[in-house]
Structures are given as structure tokens and as C-alpha cells.
Amino acid sequence: MAVTKDEVSEALRGVLEPEIRKPLVELGLIGEPINAWGGKLVVPIGVIADPLPYEDALKSAVLAALAKANLASKNDVELRGLSDKELVKLRNLLRPASDSDSQTVANPIGHEQGRSNQFMQPGSKTRVLGVSSGKGGVGKSSTTVNLAIALAKKGYEVGILDADVYGFSVPKMLGITRNPLLVDDLMLPPVAYGVRCISVGFFVSDETPVIWRGPMLHKALEQFLVDVYWGDLDFLLLDMPPGTGDVALSMGQYLPKSEILVVTTPQPAAQRVAQRSAYAARQLKLPLRGVIENMSWFVGDDGKKYMLFGEGGGKVLADDLGVPLLAQIPLVPEIRAGGDDGVPIMASEPESEVSKAYDTLATAVESMGPARVYRSELKVKS
Ligand SMILES: Nc1ncnc2c1ncn2[C@@H]1O[C@H](COP(=O)(O)OP(=O)(O)OP(=O)(O)O)[C@@H](O)[C@H]1O
Ligand SMILES: [Mg+2]
Incomplete structure (x- = not known):
């Protein structure tokens, strides 16, 4: 038959x-x-x-x-x-014409109008989490990647937008070595470990120093949000560049429902710098949801915990900002090795101590639910 x-x-x-x-x-x-x-x-x-x-x-x-x-x-x-x-x-079929760039929004930097995106729609179910830190090298990208995989393992649809124009590293950490495919003019994020990813790194060569600022950066972010097929995401994680700058400003505009997570190491200097980026987010009315302390301790061969970068910085920062300390991630060589090899620890050793810490972080993010955004312009008419 x-x-x-x-x-x-x-x-x-x-x-x-x-x-x-x-x-x-x-x-x-x-x-x-x-x-x-x-x-x-x-x-x-x-x-x-x-x-x-x-x-x-x-x-x-x-x-x-x-x-x-x-x-x-x-x-x-x-x-x-x-x-x-x-x-x-x-x-x-993926993006009906009526959904796309018909609407525009004001651009806070130039006078030009920007195009609206799916995450700005009032009915959007996507939680947008900006992972920020005051200074570089504290573990923003490792945290973004492992948190994304932890959320995907819980059954969520997850995307990462690597918006770190100065040091994009997410594709490498996820082992993605090719550019996005196109469906006509719609970009399709490559998927690794169940996580979709779009990065500034797909659009510039490694040798080109990225000097995008202000309007150019704003335009790029707009493109990553409008011209990309993100699907029905539960979470969109943004790996933000270090510092307080332009990306946060554009996020305020294009991703008004963004919630900010701050990564810090335990020492007081890092914590003070992280505090500045947190205050900047607050000025942009992006709600701070919590602090993640990275490289909190190292467990030696003798089984003892060594506080290599001091102790307590994450908690002090969280208390100071009035938000919870969501997780403490230990320092383990496998995090670095996983990042370099394109196989994050959350994928290679899901049962390890550190993967459990990322899982705790994912559960904390999940259980606190989306932020309630108070906007003074949204008043009930009397
Ligand atoms: N908990 C950890 N244990 C061991 N190594 C870590 C840990 N967290 C991060 N690293 C390593 O430290 C380096 C810096 O981390 P990462 O790239 O995540 O930081 P970042 O804040 O994104 O830095 P940048 O500002 O350069 O983008 C990387 O090599 C990473 O693999
Ligand atoms: Mg980084």
C-alpha cells in the first residue's frame, strides 16, 4: 500500500x-x-x-x-x-506583514523614528533580562549563557542577544561558528543547547574594533529586535556591555519591560562599580531585580573554601540596592574551560555544584515573576 x-x-x-x-x-x-x-x-x-x-x-x-x-x-x-x-x-507565515514595521517609536538619540518590535507589544509574554555589571571581566557573559541554558532546561523558550559591542563573546561560548540563516529578509538566530542567539559578533569581523556609539548602536539594537525571528520567547537575555552607557539607554526605549540583573565579584571595588551601573538603570526606570555574585569562592583540593576575592560584596550590594542576592557562583576552572571550548558547564556537567548554582539562579528568576513597571504616564483618568 x-x-x-x-x-x-x-x-x-x-x-x-x-x-x-x-x-x-x-x-x-x-x-x-x-x-x-x-x-x-x-x-x-x-x-x-x-x-x-x-x-x-x-x-x-x-x-x-x-x-x-x-x-x-x-x-x-x-x-x-x-x-x-x-x-x-x-x-x-513567520511574521505576518501586519506585525512588522508598520509602527514607529521615537528615537531618544537622533530625531529619526525607530521601528517597534514584538517585545514592546502590551501582550508580549517575553521577560527581557539585561545582565549588566559596572566593569568587565566579572562574568556577565558566562552567567548569561549558563542562566539561559538553565532556563531552557526547565522547558522555556530562551534567546540571548549579545549586545556587548566591545567584547562580544556569546557565540564562542555557545560554540556557534557560523552566521544566522535568512528566511527572505528575516534573520534566524542559530540555536545551541536549546538557546537562540544573535550577536554583534555576527556582523563584524574579529579584527574590526567596534566603535559603535549612540545612534549606530541604537540602530543595531533595533535591527536585532525587529529583523530577527525570535519566535515565542519566554525569556530574552541581553549580555550588556560593561558600564552604564548607550545600550541601557536604547533598552529603555526598545525594551521598556526590561529587568536588570547585576553581576559582581565579592570585593568592595567591584561592588562599588556595579552599584554605579545599577543606579544608571534605575535612572532609566529599568527595574533592578537582583544581584548575582560570581567567583564567590574556590574549593581547594583540601576541600576548604577559599574566598579569593574577599567576601560578602554581593550581599552588601544587594542590601544597598534593596534587591535580593539571587545566587553565588563559585570559581571553578571548568567555567572558563567550557566558555573557551563552546560547551558551557551547564550543558557538559549539569549535575556539578556550579551548575546547581546556575539552576538556583534560574529558579529564583522564574519564581520572582515579571517586574511590575510603574510608569507615571500611565495614570488612571479620574
Ligand atoms: N565563576 C567562574 N569561575 C571560573 N572562571 C570564570 C567564572 N566566571 C567567569 N569566568 C571566566 O572569567 C573570564 C571572564 O568572564 P566573562 O567573559 O563571563 O565576563 P564578562 O563580564 O562578560 O567579561 P567582559 O567584560 O570581557 O565581557 C572568562 O574567561 C570566564 O570563562
Ligand atoms: Mg562578556
Whole structure:
């Protein structure tokens, strides 16, 4: 008996396009099956790029689902690049014209108007978390990446926007070595460990010093929010550049529901600098939600805890800002090694002590729920 398209579609119902993260069936990517000689079944699948970087993963997911449904003794998958016309159709399915750039918002830096994005919509369910710190090197990016994976492991849809124009490092930490694919004019964030990622690093070469400031930075952030298919995110994490500057200002405009997490190391100097970035966020009316203390201690071979960078800075800062200390992350060489190798510790050693600390952080973020944003302009009319 010939296998029909309906039977194939039913069997493949749970198979997702890996970077759009929606079922192939829903996206209309399954073609008419070919019942070949000798009981062989060939299933054509439309793909957004040819060659497809994640071809093997997609093929094996499809084959596994077909085998599970006992559809034929010999299955084969044929990947076929979509035509330009089909890509436009898919783009319109992902982002209906009415959702896109029809609305504009005022730009706080230039006089030009900016384009609104999905995260500004009143009904948006996405919590936007800006991970900031006063100074560099305290562990913002490692925290962003491992927190993102911890949230994804809890079943949330998570994206990272690496907005650190001075020291983008998220793709490397996630082991992403290629640029985003395009569905017509819509950018598709590469996915690693269940986390979508867009980075300034995709748009500049390593040798180019990034001197984006003010309006240019604002424009770039706008593009990362409007021209990217982020899907239905539960969390969007932003790795912010160190300091108090322009990105926070643009976030206030384009991501008005952003919540800020501050990363600090335990010593008083780091804590004072972190405090300045926290005050800046407050001036922009971005709610501070908590402090993360990184490199809190190191456990030696003798099993003793060594407080290499002093003690208590995270708690002092949290108390001072009137927010909770969400987690203390120990100093372990595996965090650095995981970052360098593109396999974060949360993925490679999920049961380790430090991964449990990231998990605690994810649970704290989850359980405190979104911030209530008070905006003086939103008054109830009397
Ligand atoms: N808890 C930790 N234990 C061990 N190494 C860590 C820890 N946290 C961060 N590191 C390492 O310290 C270095 C700096 O961390 P990271 O890049 O996360 O900081 P950052 O604040 O994002 O820095 P930058 O300002 O350069 O962007 C990295 O090599 C990272 O792997
Ligand atoms: Mg960084």
C-alpha cells in the first residue's frame, strides 16, 4: 500500500525545524512522499538553506519519526532548498506583514523614528533580562549563557542577544561558528543547547574594533529586535556591555519591560562599580531585580573554601540596592574551560555544584515573576 502525505505528516507531527523551532508540518515544509520501488519511501523536506548547516540532525529526526511510525521498511529523506518565492511565503507565515514595521517609536538619540518590535507589544509574554555589571571581566557573559541554558532546561523558550559591542563573546561560548540563516529578509538566530542567539559578533569581523556609539548602536539594537525571528520567547537575555552607557539607554526605549540583573565579584571595588551601573538603570526606570555574585569562592583540593576575592560584596550590594542576592557562583576552572571550548558547564556537567548554582539562579528568576513597571504616564483618568 502506498504511503500518503497525510500519514507522513501525522508521523512527523512532533518534528521541529531546528532553528525556527516549530513543527515542519505547520511550516508547510513536507512534500509529497514518493513510494519508490521495493517498498522504499522517500520524503521530501523543504529546507531554508542548501546546504543546510544542521542537515544531519534534521535528517535523523525525520528518519527516527518515520521509523517509529513503521511507515516503510526503507526510508529516505530528500532535502530540497526552498525557492525564493517559497522563502517569501515562509517569511510571511513567520511574521505576518501586519506585525512588522508598520509602527514607529521615537528615537531618544537622533530625531529619526525607530521601528517597534514584538517585545514592546502590551501582550508580549517575553521577560527581557539585561545582565549588566559596572566593569568587565566579572562574568556577565558566562552567567548569561549558563542562566539561559538553565532556563531552557526547565522547558522555556530562551534567546540571548549579545549586545556587548566591545567584547562580544556569546557565540564562542555557545560554540556557534557560523552566521544566522535568512528566511527572505528575516534573520534566524542559530540555536545551541536549546538557546537562540544573535550577536554583534555576527556582523563584524574579529579584527574590526567596534566603535559603535549612540545612534549606530541604537540602530543595531533595533535591527536585532525587529529583523530577527525570535519566535515565542519566554525569556530574552541581553549580555550588556560593561558600564552604564548607550545600550541601557536604547533598552529603555526598545525594551521598556526590561529587568536588570547585576553581576559582581565579592570585593568592595567591584561592588562599588556595579552599584554605579545599577543606579544608571534605575535612572532609566529599568527595574533592578537582583544581584548575582560570581567567583564567590574556590574549593581547594583540601576541600576548604577559599574566598579569593574577599567576601560578602554581593550581599552588601544587594542590601544597598534593596534587591535580593539571587545566587553565588563559585570559581571553578571548568567555567572558563567550557566558555573557551563552546560547551558551557551547564550543558557538559549539569549535575556539578556550579551548575546547581546556575539552576538556583534560574529558579529564583522564574519564581520572582515579571517586574511590575510603574510608569507615571500611565495614570488612571479620574
Ligand atoms: N565563576 C567562574 N569561575 C571560573 N572562571 C570564570 C567564572 N566566571 C567567569 N569566568 C571566566 O572569567 C573570564 C571572564 O568572564 P566573562 O567573559 O563571563 O565576563 P564578562 O563580564 O562578560 O567579561 P567582559 O567584560 O570581557 O565581557 C572568562 O574567561 C570566564 O570563562
Ligand atoms: Mg562578556
